[in-house]
Amino acid sequence: MKHFLNILFLLLSFSLSAQDVPMADEMRANGKIYVVVAVLVTILLGMIIYLISIDRKLKKLEKEQKTKS
């Protein structure tokens, strides 16, 4: 019986601690977390577009160099 109670309390404390952990559950639903995601995706895409443009400029230079030599 004592063991049973111990295990019960243990399980109870686990389930309680899982609920106590503050997560952004609600924030994801209505806390505008999507705005942050959108901002980060914009920054990432901006950086990538910049990288693509550098890539293209370099390709142009490589072509020029090829026709020269």
Next chain:
Amino acid sequence: MRNWWKALAIILLVYSIIGGFLIEVPKQVILYESIRNLYFHVPMWFAMITLFFISMIYSIKNLSSSNLKDDRKAIEMVNVGIIFGVLGIATGSIWAKFTWGAFWTNDVKLNGSAITMLIYLAYVILRGSIEDEQKRARIAAVYNIFAFVLLLVFIGILPRMTDSLHPGNGGNPGFNNYDLDNNMKLVFYPAVFGWILFGLWVSNIRIRMANLKEQLLDN
């Protein structure tokens, strides 16, 4: 489509941000939502190690071929890898402040990664300080192989032999035991792969730049 891997890098990175923020993660005390840093902090190191590894392969190639193109590939990959390493240390430092309580702890992995960065900075300086091209390529290549072995020791082996705050090291169970559940793997592995491809892309640009510069100087 010769550039399919660049497109794949973009898709994976965009996915890792969207999935990284919105897909559910395990509820852990102390970590809370910061567990999501796993998707962004750890891939920096994976990308760095991959770039350094490929760089070492080109160094070995250079030793057998004496082709300066291989030397250029090796140095440019290290240059990009160092950026990833700096970002890895910076992001880890922020994460540490809010979970372990300090920006820098005496954790073996932290000090090991800092030493590794210094070793690779020394590679860049060493290579830059030799005038003769062939000599430079050869000495840099030998050092680069040596540097990767040290990397393995400092961030692969030593952290596993003593106590470390990092998961998976010392007595600390890894994320993959139970923390890194299937939901997290769904974002983590694509993020790692995406950042590796991104690193290769930037290296590719730097290598082509170096080759072009070489041609311009030759003419």
